Amino acid sequence: MWCQIVNSFRMLLVLTVITGLVYPLTMVGVTKTIFPSQAKGSLVESQGQVVGSKLIGQNFTQPGYFHGRPSSAGKDGYDAAGSSGSNLGPTNKKLIDTVADNVNKAREENSLNDNAAIPADLVTASASGLDPDISPEAAYLQVERVAEARGLAATEVYNLVDKNISGRQLALFGEPRVNVLALNMALDSLK
The missing domain is CATH 1.20.5 (Single alpha-helices involved in coiled-coils or other helix-helix interfaces)
Known part of the structure; x- marks a missing residue:
């Protein structure tokens, strides 16, 4: 034994x-x-400083920058330690009110009329709450605001968005997307 x-x-x-x-x-x-x-960690550097990661969304709020998806991660959002979805169902009043507020905010920030369609990824949080990407449609919707705030021609900003679109992975998986951090860094380099 x-x-x-x-x-x-x-x-x-x-x-x-x-x-x-x-x-x-x-x-x-x-x-x-x-x-x-x-x-x-897929870290992104600018002038020798780490400014973020390609894999984690950041909270860009200034009019001269493209804005990413809303975040439900942590108390104030974009908290990688609190990464998770809101876990609110489609009929939950809090979710409905949050999305409605985000729609109104997107319309106001981008000077859109009340009937303008807004891509879902600009008004709803992702499952992780930290999605670094938006759809090309969400980026195009913000071009006029960003161009005006920076004093750039809208066509120049449209071209920048086009250059920053990533296609499907292995030409099969996912949807075309734009990494918000990479797009904003490219925008800063236009100066």
């Missing part, structure tokens, strides 16, 4: 070392070699 207990304990130690140390460290090494940027 003691022999079985000793063997069981040895096996526990061996498997702990293999699955708890060797395998994770090997995977980290492989990942850092094959995907170095992703392994470091």
Whole structure:
């Protein structure tokens, strides 16, 4: 019986070392070699400073910048530690009121009439609450506001949006999208 207990304990130690140390460290090494940027968090730098990540949305509110999706992550939104959706159902009064407020805000910010269609991604939060991308339609809707606030020609800003559209992954998955941080950084570089 003691022999079985000793063997069981040895096996526990061996498997702990293999699955708890060797395998994770090997995977980290492989990942850092094959995907170095992703392994470091897909960080974006500007003038030697980290300004964000390609994978996490940020709260841009100034009129001269493109705005991303609303966030439900954390108390004030865009809190990566509180990443989650609102978990509110489609008939929930709070969700309906929040979306209505976001629609009114989008119309007001972009000088749209009451009948103008607004892309859903400008008024609803994503499942993570931190989506870094918007649809091309959501970006195009903001072009006039951004161009006016920056004193640029609208065609120049439209062209910038076109250059920052990412297609479907592997030409099959997802929808075309625009990374808001990358677009705003490209906008800043136009100066």
